Amino acid sequence: SLSPSYLDMTECPYMWPFCSQSIYYSAMPMTVNITILNGMGVTGHLLGKPTWHPYTPQNGHHVDVAFNYSAELWPWSGYLAVHITVLKSASDFDGVAQGHVALTIVSPSQGDETEKRMSAVKFPIRVKIVPTPPRSKRILWDQYHNLRYPPGYFPRDNLKMKNDPLDWNADHIHTNFRDLYVHLRNNGYYVEVLGSPFTCFNAKNYGTLILVDSEEEYFPEERLKLQKDVDELGLSVLIFADWYNTQVMQKIKFYDENTRQWWMPDTGGANVPALNFLLEPWNIKLSDNVYEGEFSFADHSVYYASGTSIAQFPREGIVVFQKLKDQGHEVLKGAVKKVDNIPIIGLHQTQTKHGGRIAVYGDSNCLDSSHMQRDCFWLLDALLQYTAHSNLPDEFSRLENQRHRLYLPLKQDEPKRMEDSHLSRYSNVLAENLGERKILALPPCPELAWAKPKPLNVSAPSNLYKQQKLLSIGLDAEQGLLNPPAVDSHAVAWNVARLPGDGSDDNGAPFPLFGFVAFALVFGAFVYHMRFGRASRGSKRRRVMGTQP
Helix, strand or coil: CEECCCEECCCCCCCCCHHHCCECCCCCCEEEEEEEECCCCCCEEECCCCEEEEEHHHCHHHEEEEEEECCCECCCEEEEEEEEEECHHHCCCCEEEEEEEEEEEEECCCCCCCCCEEEEEEEEEEEEECCCCCHHHEEEEECCCCCCCCCCCCECCCCCCCCCCECCCCCCCCCCCHHHHHHHHHCCCEEEEECCCHHHCCHHHCCEEEEECCCCCCCHHHHHHHHHHHHCCCCEEEEECCCCCHHHHHHCCEEECCCCEEECCCCCCCCHHHHHHHHHHHCCEECCCCEEEEEEECCEEEEEEEECCEEECCCCCEEEEEEEEEHHHHHHHCCCCEEEEEEEEEEEECCCCCCCEEEEECCCCCCCCCCCCCCCHHHHHHHHHHHHHCCCCHHHHCCHHHCCCCCCCCCCCCCCCCCCCCHHHCCCCEEEECCEEEECCCCCCCCCCECCCCCECCCCCCCCCCCCCCCCCCCCHHHHHHCCCCCCCCCCCCCCCCCCCCCCCCCCCCHHHHHHHHHHHHHHHHHHHHHHHHHHHHHHHHHHHHCCC
């Protein structure tokens, strides 16, 4: 059997997040992970490859499917990854497409059996297809450059949350950024997740690339590709950074009783040196200062939780300044220090003919549902108006006179990477090289082998859900397992299989009455023994004592 046993993108909330966003042409392939449960034996394998059978009357020919699966099923289980994409011919199609994936599982024979055990399984699929959205409504979420605990020590983004020291929530749009995802969907944006380097997506398809709380390094090829995408192809970049300071990182190290080692953070809340490397072509740099505090901006109350500041920004850009507390000084010295004119927001329009826009904000905690004290979704909306639609929001229009207030150079040191960092152990970019920083070779972009469709001119069932029948334990259970009865794959089985003697047959089974009588007899014997057995032993003891001289 399979778990889940089907995919229905029209069934919410059970199929969330698949049901939360329709698929369309040129989108990142949607991947569904399925667990294969093999009850025929501890080992097994797939016979041949899974096959894709689109239903022609239900527009299944608009969908392409690819597979990855376990070479061996052991113990008792394996996996099947189904990748789904929309064909170019359906770029304007709006409707539902259906089909099913068929696979056959084989397990070794047992006992006196002469033939191998085989089981054919079907995985029904129903997907919702919409016309390809405009570029301005398409957002690409960078997941490739987000790292988390375990296995490395990646510290919390909010330094005040001392009872939750590790960044273990995955920083994914469907986990601790779920509220952000729902907000974007409610505002008409389509969000896709990038699980590979920047060299593996077509910038012409997207309006904004979002980087939130990134801990990973970047390949030099990624920076070159992103520079071309922004300056020539009009892609915009929106960055929500976080704190970074090597002295603070050393301060929050701790001794782990399990490994009996001192754990030092592999990076800060975000990898600011890596972000500075990525943004260097546009003269944008972030600092290693850590700030925290509350302020008001555009009629909104904002809480800035353990964020960084802007150290360098283009002359043509717009910068927002606020008064905040120096949290780094508070962590290291234990004293509160307030600082005026801290640059925390930057907006920059590139100066090329078809160039995109770059927006930077120094804190990501207001987007993270884990430790959110006050969301800043309104700020995200305003920044997306700027990056995706080239509209300067009213919140920033009155800041035109601040364009020249911040320009390089400033009197502050550039953030340095932590010495003796173990980031290379968990990085997809760095290699361990005896303490030296070495960049790995750029990995190839993932390529999928799309299955050849085998169309069926049949109608799909209205309800894809089918209850799993219980295994019979009668005298012919073994024969039934080897030769299961044929089941109509399009029928919906709503009846639960009954075990022999389970008391649910219409002719009435005696098991419930028999069980009750047996329990009453055992309980009565126990009570009799406790009452009369004790009295018998007492009288016998008295008779024995009376015969002594």
